[in-house]
Amino acid sequence: MRLTKYFLPVLKETPSDAQIASHRLMLRAGMIRQSAAGLYSWLPLGYKVLRRIEDIVHEEQQRAGAIAMLMPTIQSADLWRESGRYDDYGQEMLRITDRHERDLLFGPTNEEMITDIFRKLVNSYKDLPKILYHIQWKFRDEIRPRFGVMRAREFLMKDAYSFDLTEADAIHSYNRMMVAYLKTFERMDLKAVPMRADTGPIGGDHSHEFLILAETGESEVFLDRDVVEKSLGDRAFDYEDRAQVASIVEEWTTPYARTDETHDAALFEKQVPQERQVTARGIEIGHVFYFGTKYSAPMKAEVNDPERGLVPVEMGSYGIGISRLVAAIIEANHDENGMIWPEAVTPFDVAIVNLKQGDAQADGACESLYAGLKAAGLDPLYDDRSERAGAKFATMDLIGIPWRITVGPRGLKNGVVELTSRRSGASEELSPEAALAKLASIYQPVRSPSA
Ligand code: 5CA
Numbered sequence: 001m002r003l004t005k006y007f008l009p010v011l012k013e014t015p016s017d018a019q020i021a022s023h024r025l026m027l028r029a030g031m032i033r034q035s036a037a038g039l040y041s042w043l044p045l046g047y048k049v050l051r052r053i054e055d056i057v058h059e060e061q062q063r064a065g066a067i068a069m070l071m072p073t074i075q076s077a078d079l080w081r082e083s084g085r086y087d088d089y090g091q092e093m094l095r096i097t098d099r100h101e102r103d104l105l106f107g108p109t110n111e112e113m114i115t116d117i118f119r120k121l122v123n124s125y126k127d128l129p130k131i132l133y134h135i136q137w138k139f140r141d142e143i144r145p146r147f148g149v150m151r152a153r154e155f156l157m158k159d160a161y162s163f164d165l166t167e168a169d170a171i172h173s174y175n176r177m178m179v180a181y182l183k184t185f186e187r188m189d190l191k192a193v194p195m196r197a198d199t200g201p202i203g204g205d206h207s208h209e210f211l212i213l214a215e216t217g218e219s220e221v222f223l224d225r226d227v228v229e230k231s232l233g234d235r236a237f238d239y240e241d242r243a244q245v246a247s248i249v250e251e252w253t254t255p256y257a258r259t260d261e262t263h264d265a266a267l268f269e270k271q272v273p274q275e276r277q278v279t280a281r282g283i284e285i286g287h288v289f290y291f292g293t294k295y296s297a298p299m300k301a302e303v304n305d306p307e308r309g310l311v312p313v314e315m316g317s318y319g320i321g322i323s324r325l326v327a328a329i330i331e332a333n334h335d336e337n338g339m340i341w342p343e344a345v346t347p348f349d350v351a352i353v354n355l356k357q358g359d360a361q362a363d364g365a366c367e368s369l370y371a372g373l374k375a376a377g378l379d380p381l382y383d384d385r386s387e388r389a390g391a392k393f394a395t396m397d398l399i400g401i402p403w404r405i406t407v408g409p410r411g412l413k414n415g416v417v418e419l420t421s422r423r424s425g426a427s428e429e430l431s432p433e434a435a436l437a438k439l440a441s442i443y444q445p446v447r448s449p450s451a
Contacts, residue, residue, distance in 0.1 A: 001348065002370075003383045003395075007044050010395060020216040022330035023148035025339050029399045031326075038145025038153030045399060046326065048347035050156065053325050054135055056187050056344065057158050064180035064239050066131040066160050071113050073137050077103035079112040082299050092140045106139035111295050111317055114161045118313070119301035125165050128303065128313070131173055133160030135322060149323045150283070151218070156323040162316045165305060167292065170314035172242050174206065174290045175249045177318040179239070181210055181286050182232055182252065184320070187449065188329060189342035192285060193227050195257040206290035206316075209259060211282030214331040221282040223257035224272045259284075283328045290316040330400075339400030340423050343446045348381035349373075350439055351401040353393065355408030357386045365407050365417070369432050376440045377447075397422065403442070405435055 009030040018024040026032045031046030042050055058068060074096065080086035086093075086105075094106040107113070114132060122130075135158045145153050162173035178194060185192035190212050197209040211221055213228070230252060237244050256271045258264070259282070268277065295301070296312035305311045321328075333340045341347065352369055356362045366382060373380040381401060383392045389408075396404055406418040406427075416429040419438065430438065 001379075001381050003381060003385055006381070008395075008399070009043065010398065018148065020147050020150070020331065021334050022150065022216075022327035025330055025334060025398070026148055026327065029339065032149060034148075038142060038151075040149055040152060040154075045347050049326050049329075049341070049345055050323060052345040052347070053188065053322055053329075054156075054158075057135065057184055057320055057322060060180050060184040060187070061133050061158065061160060063183075064131075064176045066133045066177075066180075068134065069132055070134045071107075071110055071117075071136060073107055073139070074104050075107045075110075075113055077105055079116055079299075080105065083112050083115075083295050084298065085112065092142065094139050094141050107136075108138055108140045109157075109317070109319070110134070110136075110159055111161065111315075112299070115295045115299045115301045115315070118163055119296075119299060122163070123303055125303045125305050129162065129164045129169055129173055131160055131162045131176070133158060133318070147216070148327060150327040152323065155321065158320040158322055160318040162318070163301075164314045165303065165311070167314055170290055170292070170316055171206075172245065174288060174316050175242075175245045176239050177288050177316070178208065178249045178252070179232075179237070179245050181288065181318075181320070182248070185210065185212075185285065186232055187344050188325070189344060190285070190329065190332060191228055193221075193223060193257050193282075194252055194288075195221060195223070195259050195282075196253070196262050197259060197287065198261045208253065208288050209284050210286035210288075211259070211284050212328055212332055213278075213280045214283050214328070215281055216331055217281035217283040219282050219284060220260040220263075221258070221278075221280055222260075222263050222268050223278050223280070224255040225276040225278050227252065227255040227257050228278070283324070283331060284321070285325055285328050286318075286320045288316065288318045290314075334400070337394070338398035341400045341402055343402055343443060346402050347399070348401050349378045349443055350380050350403040350405060351396040352380055352382040353389070353396060353404055353406045354382070354384060355389050355392075355406060357384060359409055361412055362407055362409055365412055365432060369405060369407065369417070369436065372432070372436050373439065376436060378439060378443060403439060405432075 011028045015027045030043050032040045034040055096104040138157045139154050142153055164170040164173055192210045192212050194208040194210050197207045292314055293312040302310045302312050330339050352366050354362050354366045370382045402422050404420045411417055417432050418427050419430055419435045420427040
C-alpha cells in the first residue's frame, strides 16, 4: 500500500477523553472511530489488525479440531426463556421488538442458539464429539463502556461450543480448547495466564479466564511468577492424545493463578514462596467454561446412548475477545512514540520511508523494494508523501510497523538502505536485496508456523 492512496486519518492532538494508552493510540493512529458510547467503526488500519487476529484464532481453533460456522447476531427471546436466562441476564441484554411484536435480542453470547441447532440436527452419540465455533459481533449493554474497544458495547468474539457424551469426554474438549488458547496467545507474543475463575451468568463448575498482565487491567490478579515464564514453544503434541493434552493443562493450571474473585490469601501464602508471589493487574482476553448439562437438560438437547438411553449432552463454551485483543496487544506493546506490533498481527509488515521523494534514484529504489517485498509475499506500507523525514518517521513509529526500511540518496550512493527495528531501535545498513531477504526470513515462520 502507498500511503498517499491509503486512508490513515492520524490525529495531531492526543484525545483527552481516552484514559489508557491503547485507546489513545488507536484513536490517534486512525484505527477506530467512536460512533456512540461503546460503539466503534474499525477504520482500515484497525480492521487489518482485527483480521490478522481473527486469522490466527481460526487457524488454532481448527488445528484443535473445532469447526467454523456463523450464527446471526439477532436471536429469538423464546430460546432464552427456555434456558431461563432471558430474565437472569438483566439490563446488559439489548431487547428488541420486531414489527410483529415478537421479542428478539441482540446476542450477548450463543449457548441457547447453538444448543437449539444441535438438538434439532443431532440425535446420535455417534455424531459426538463436536466443537463448533463462530466469530461474530456481540452486544452487551455495559453499564460503563470504557477504554475504547477494551470494554465496548458491541464487540467481536470468538465463541466455541463443545458437545460430548460423557463428562470425561467433555473435559477432553475443555482441555483441547485450553491448549489451543495457550497456542493462540503465544502466537500473538502475549504472555496469557489461565486463572481459576468464577463462572458468572454462563454457569458451570469448571472455568478459567485467560489474562495478560498489564497495569491498566480491570482485574486484580495473584499468581506464581513461574506460570508467566512458561511457554509451549514448538513443543510437539497431539490434540487427540487425551493424556498429553491433559498434562499440558495440568502444567499450566497447577501453579497458583487467580483473579480477585477466586483469590484465597491463605492458600497463596502457603503455596507460593514469597519471592515468586506476584500481585498485579490483568486484562481478560479469553474465558473457557465447562457447564455440563446446564443448557442441554432444560432445552432437551439429547442423544441416544446405547447403554443409558436418551441423555442430555455434556457441553462447554469457550470465548476469546477478538476486538479486545487489539487493545490488549497494544497495552503490552507500546512506548512513548506509539505502538509496536508483534510481527504476527502487524497491520503492515514493513514501512518504506523515502527520504527524498521526487529524487529519481530514491524513488526508483523505493519502487523496486516495494515491488520486491510484495513479490516475496510481504505487505509493505510505502510512505510516498512529500513530507519531512521526521514527520514520516513519527507516523511509522506511531502506527508501530515493526520494521522500517529508510531509503535516501546518501545510502544509495554506497548501494545500501537502512533497516530499523521499531522495538529495539537498532539499525543496520544493508543492500536492498539483503534487507528483503532478512525480512522474508523474519516473517516466514510467523505466517506459516509448522507446530
Ligand atoms: N459464552 C462465553 C464463552 S463463549 C462468554 O460469553 N464468555 S465471556 O463473557 O467471558 O466473554 C468472552 C470474552 O469476550 C471475554 O473473555 C472478553 O475477552 C470478551 N469480552 C467480554 N465483554 C466484552 C466487552 N464488553 N468488550 C470487549 N470484549 C469483551
